[in-house]
Amino acid sequence: MKKSIPGPVSRAGNIPTRMGSWSTIKPVLKGKCNFCLLCWIFCPEGAISQDEGHRQVLFNNEECKGCGICVRECPTGAIEMAEPEQGERP
Amino acid sequence: MKLKEISREELFRSSYGCAGCAAVLAVRLTLKVLGRNCVCVVPANCISTVSCYYPQTPFFVPMTVMAFAATGAALSGISAGFRRRGREDISVVGFSGDGGTADIGIQSLSGAIDGGYKFIYICYDNEAYMNTGIQRSGLTPYGATTTTTPAPCFETESKKDMLRIVAAHDIPYAATACTSYPLDFMQKVARANRVNGPTYIHVLAPCPTGWGFAPDRAIELGRMAVESGFWRLVELENGKLRTTHKPSRRRSVAEYFAAQTRFRQLSPEQIEEIQRNIDRRQAAGQAFSATG
Structure with missing residues (x-):
C-alpha cells in the first residue's frame, strides 16, 4: 500500500482557528431534531457535529460565528439563536 | 450520493471567512469528497485571505498559495510531478475566485487545460x-453595483460565459454548480475526480458582504439564483451537455434581485429586460449556464 502524503506543513501542528468570539448568540436546539443533517451540510464552518446515539446535532460554540444558516435551513424549525448560558460561552 | 454517506471528517474548518460565506462552504464540501489524499492550490483570493494566518490554518490537507495568475500552471506542474513519481492517485485541486479565473488567471487556465494533466479547477464565483x-470582475453580472461601478452607475457588461470558454478547449469534464445544492456539487466533484485529465467546476457562491444580504440567507440566495434561471446547474462530459437539476418552481428574477442590495438601482424596465433575456435563453434551450 502506498503511504499517504504528509500532512500540513505548519510548525504549530495545525491549530484550527477559533472564531467563536465573533458572535454572542449561538444556535441552540429547542425543538425535536429529526436528524436530516441539512444544518450540518450547510454549515460553512464545520461547527456542527452529529450525535449518533441521541440522533441529534451538536453545535460547537467555539467555532460558530453565528451566521444563522442552520436556523433558516432547518426544515422543522427546531434551531433557534440564543445567548448561551454562563459558562458555555467560549 | 446521500447525506448520511458523506464523510464526517472536516478538512477545512473554522476559517476567518465572513459569517455565512458560501465560498468557504464550497471548499469544505470539496474536501469532504476528496478526503486527505489531495493537494490544494490557492491563488490570491478570499480563501487564501481567510486561511493563511500563521501559525493557524483551517486546511487539514497540504495547500500552497500561488501567484494570482498562476493557478493553472501550478496545478499542471504539481500534477506532472505526481505523474512522474507514479502517484496519480493524489487529487490536485485549485480553488480560484472569479477574478482569478476569468480575468487574471485565464491564460494559465487555458494553458493548463491544453496541457492535459489531471487536476480539478474549482472556480468559486462570488461575482466580484x-x-x-x-471591485468588478469579468464575472460580475449586468446591473450589479460594485465599488468600482458604484450606483447610480452599474456594471454594463454581461457575465463572461466561462463554461463555454473551457468547453472550447475540448475539456473532458466541466460543470456548473451552486453551494445551495451541496449533493449536486459534491457529485460533480466526485465525477471530476474520476476523470484522468483536466476538469473545471464553476460554483456560484453567494457573498453576504458583497451582494448585500443577511448572512443567514446565503443558501436561500443561491437557491433563488437557480430558481429564477439566473444560474443553471449543468455538466459537460465529453462534449455532451446535461442539465443536472431543474428547479421545480420558477421565480421571477425581480424577486432574486430584491433580496440583495447590489441590484437596488435597477429600474423595473431594466429588470424586465434582464428577465426577457433569461427567458429568451431558456426558450432557445441555450446550452450554457445562462446569465443575465
Missing part, C-alpha cells in the same frame, strides 16, 4: 473581487 473590497 470580494476580499480586496468588491
Whole structure:
C-alpha cells in the first residue's frame, strides 16, 4: 500500500482557528431534531457535529460565528439563536 | 450520493471567512469528497485571505498559495510531478475566485487545460473581487453595483460565459454548480475526480458582504439564483451537455434581485429586460449556464 502524503506543513501542528468570539448568540436546539443533517451540510464552518446515539446535532460554540444558516435551513424549525448560558460561552 | 454517506471528517474548518460565506462552504464540501489524499492550490483570493494566518490554518490537507495568475500552471506542474513519481492517485485541486479565473488567471487556465494533466479547477464565483473590497470582475453580472461601478452607475457588461470558454478547449469534464445544492456539487466533484485529465467546476457562491444580504440567507440566495434561471446547474462530459437539476418552481428574477442590495438601482424596465433575456435563453434551450 502506498503511504499517504504528509500532512500540513505548519510548525504549530495545525491549530484550527477559533472564531467563536465573533458572535454572542449561538444556535441552540429547542425543538425535536429529526436528524436530516441539512444544518450540518450547510454549515460553512464545520461547527456542527452529529450525535449518533441521541440522533441529534451538536453545535460547537467555539467555532460558530453565528451566521444563522442552520436556523433558516432547518426544515422543522427546531434551531433557534440564543445567548448561551454562563459558562458555555467560549 | 446521500447525506448520511458523506464523510464526517472536516478538512477545512473554522476559517476567518465572513459569517455565512458560501465560498468557504464550497471548499469544505470539496474536501469532504476528496478526503486527505489531495493537494490544494490557492491563488490570491478570499480563501487564501481567510486561511493563511500563521501559525493557524483551517486546511487539514497540504495547500500552497500561488501567484494570482498562476493557478493553472501550478496545478499542471504539481500534477506532472505526481505523474512522474507514479502517484496519480493524489487529487490536485485549485480553488480560484472569479477574478482569478476569468480575468487574471485565464491564460494559465487555458494553458493548463491544453496541457492535459489531471487536476480539478474549482472556480468559486462570488461575482466580484470580494476580499480586496468588491471591485468588478469579468464575472460580475449586468446591473450589479460594485465599488468600482458604484450606483447610480452599474456594471454594463454581461457575465463572461466561462463554461463555454473551457468547453472550447475540448475539456473532458466541466460543470456548473451552486453551494445551495451541496449533493449536486459534491457529485460533480466526485465525477471530476474520476476523470484522468483536466476538469473545471464553476460554483456560484453567494457573498453576504458583497451582494448585500443577511448572512443567514446565503443558501436561500443561491437557491433563488437557480430558481429564477439566473444560474443553471449543468455538466459537460465529453462534449455532451446535461442539465443536472431543474428547479421545480420558477421565480421571477425581480424577486432574486430584491433580496440583495447590489441590484437596488435597477429600474423595473431594466429588470424586465434582464428577465426577457433569461427567458429568451431558456426558450432557445441555450446550452450554457445562462446569465443575465
